[in-house]
Amino acid sequence: MEEQIAELTAQIAALQAKSGTTNTMFAETFYYLTIPLMIIIHAGFLAYEMGASRLKNVLSSGVKNILAFAFMIPTFYFFGWWVYWGFPTGLPGAPGPAGISGVEYANAIAWGWGESAQYMGPNIADQASGVFFGAFALFAATTASIMSGAVIERIQTVGFVILAVVLGSFAWVVAAAWGWHADGWLVTQWGVHDFGAAGLVHAVAGFFALGVLINLGPRIGKFNADGTANHIAGHNMPLTVTGLMLIIVGFWGFLMACVIVPGEAWSWFADKPSTIYGTPITLSALSFNILMGISGGIIGSWVLTRDPFWMMSGALAGIISTASGLDIYFPALAFIIAFSAGFILKPCADWLEKRGIDDAVGAVTVHGTIGLYGVVMLGIFATGYPALQGAAGEAPTISLIGQIVGAVVFFLLGFVPGYVVSLLLKMAGMLRIPEGAEIAGMDMVKVPARGYPEGIPAPGINLAPGE
Amino acid sequence: MGFPYDEASWSVVDGAMFMGWGSAMPGFFTLIAALICLAVLVFGQKTEAAKTRQFEK
Numbered sequence: 001m002e003e004q005i006a007e008l009t010a011q012i013a014a015l016q017a018k019s020g021t022t023n024t025m026f027a028e029t030f031y032y033l034t035i036p037l038m039i040i041i042h043a044g045f046l047a048y049e050m051g052a053s054r055l056k057n058v059l060s061s062g063v064k065n066i067l068a069f070a071f072m073i074p075t076f077y078f079f080g081w082w083v084y085w086g087f088p089t090g091l092p093g094a095p096g097p098a099g100i101s102g103v104e105y106a107n108a109i110a111w112g113w114g115e116s117a118q119y120m121g122p123n124i125a126d127q128a129s130g131v132f133f134g135a136f137a138l139f140a141a142t143t144a145s146i147m148s149g150a151v152i153e154r155i156q157t158v159g160f161v162i163l164a165v166v167l168g169s170f171a172w173v174v175a176a177a178w179g180w181h182a183d184g185w186l187v188t189q190w191g192v193h194d195f196g197a198a199g200l201v202h203a204v205a206g207f208f209a210l211g212v213l214i215n216l217g218p219r220i221g222k223f224n225a226d227g228t229a230n231h232i233a234g235h236n237m238p239l240t241v242t243g244l245m246l247i248i249v250g251f252w253g254f255l256m257a258c259v260i261v262p263g264e265a266w267s268w269f270a271d272k273p274s275t276i277y278g279t280p281i282t283l284s285a286l287s288f289n290i291l292m293g294i295s296g297g298i299i300g301s302w303v304l305t306r307d308p309f310w311m312m313s314g315a316l317a318g319i320i321s322t323a324s325g326l327d328i329y330f331p332a333l334a335f336i337i338a339f340s341a342g343f344i345l346k347p348c349a350d351w352l353e354k355r356g357i358d359d360a361v362g363a364v365t366v367h368g369t370i371g372l373y374g375v376v377m378l379g380i381f382a383t384g385y386p387a388l389q390g391a392a393g394e395a396p397t398i399s400l401i402g403q404i405v406g407a408v409v410f411f412l413l414g415f416v417p418g419y420v421v422s423l424l425l426k427m428a429g430m431l432r433i434p435e436g437a438e439i440a441g442m443d444m445v446k447v448p449a450r451g452y453p454e455g456i457p458a459p460g461i462n463l464a465p466g467e
Numbered sequence: 468m469g470f471p472y473d474e475a476s477w478s479v480v481d482g483a484m485f486m487g488w489g490s491a492m493p494g495f496f497t498l499i500a501a502l503i504c505l506a507v508l509v510f511g512q513k514t515e516a517a518k519t520r521q522f523e524k
Contacts, residue, residue: 279477280477280480280484285484285485292500296500296503299503299504299507302507302511303507303510303511325486328484328485328486329485329486330485330486330487330488330492330493330496332493332496332497332499332500333486333487333492333496335496335500335503336496336499336500336503339500339503381486382486385486386476386477389477390476391476391478393476394476395476395477
């Protein structure tokens with residue numbers, strides 16, 4: 001009898017070990033797969049920007065976008081990851097109540113040297129740090145790509161890369177530490193809830209771009225002497241629209257990466273997934289609400305524009321406007337909010353253009369304005385919901401005031417660094433290319449390749465097959 | 468809107484967790500969303516028909 005009990009005990013232990021291994025492998029694979037999905041966002045932004053560029057600038061827009069991605073990864077490795085863990089409670093980086101923040105904690109896990117380096121490289125006992133780092137690095141790269149589209153056809157490459165690093169490896173990371181971390185002061189003190197990063201990724205990046213655009217100025221020919229704007233059409237609208245659709249595909253990975261899987265030592269729950277705040281969520285919730293958000297945004301944009309560029313931008317706006325509450329919105333409500341976001345999108349972009357801002361792809365409006373709109377909308381509809389995991393009466397709750405405070409902070413974290421750093425670059429002569437180079441086209445000046453070496457047939461010319 | 472605000476803790480929620488659960492709000496939101504779709508289609512047909520009529524021979 002005792003032998004049988006001992007045998008059963010050993011079998012249970014073996015099963016538990018196997019189950020644990022399976023869960024750990026699942027968790028690692030879950031985040032690993034979000035990384036290539038998020039790289040699709042960059043494929044989308046690449047196509048989107050190149051399509052929105054005129055023929056003379058198409059490759060230089062691509063070079064800029066690709067280079068931003070490349071610099072984002074190492075700089076996020078060097079210091080961005082450390083900023084996220086070091087400053088959720090603000091300056092000077094004191095530890096928070098959840099015990100996973102503060103400069104001392106960040107020093108122990110997020111530097112690429114000393115004892116900390118064991119968590120920043122191959123480690124058979126650590127199947128989490130690399131995939132978490134990868135997912136966050138791709139969030140960072142997304143912010144850079146958002147800004148990248150707004151400034152096409154006249155920015156200097158190195159100046160742009162510096163701006164991308166400031167945005168992707170610092171500005172949005174501070175916003176994430178404050179509003180997207182269980183110890184973040186915006187969360188613990190104000191109950192800010194931004195599950196899908198409408199404010200802390202999209203709005204920060206959008207308003208960073210606005211700060212840059214003010215110093216960068218419009219493209220030559222964008223505005224007339226009386227202040228009226230001319231439409232500068234990109235060379236390939238189908239490529240732009242396809243790029244936008246790819247961004248939508250990639251956002252499934254982005255939002256998937258916002259989920260904490262269960263059953264691991266670092267999980268909030270043993271049996272159910274959670275948000276980064278420790279509140280419950282399911283992938284089914286995301287499926288309902290993302291799809292309804294995309295649809296609402298497209299339909300809302302179609303009403304006023306009938307333009308596929310703005311319709312696909314509306315799809316993005318639909319996701320972004322509902323991103324803060326994708327975990328708790330009812331799908332029909334998500335549709336209604338997304339519809340309203342799609343509806344106001346083009347008027348908001350026109351309003352900005354009338355003020356002399358040349359945002360080539362509408363990034364400030366789609367990501368900035370709609371991002372803040374989404375953060376505030378959640379405050380209207382979700383007031384009273386717990387913003388964080390915690391015992392009854394102890395967890396901070398979502399409120400309209402809290403969401404507005406969060407929106408203001410996200411705006412400032414984007415706009416101020418964008419404006420200040422771009423002003424410094426302008427003073428150093430590193431922001432805008434010379435007028436002659438802009439007129440000649442940046443591809444001819446900077447890129448030793450041609451986007452269309454055989455040219456593009458002129459409209460109205462009927463070519464025989466094979467010609 | 469359906470959430471146990473008095474407790475204000477997720478620990479008491481073990482099922483539907485969206486805004487409005489347990490009230491008439493989900494049905495109301497669904498109705499509004501459906502009406503939006505319908506209104507957009509009616510408006511879309513009206514405006515597109517007006518545009519295409521300009522090209523009638």
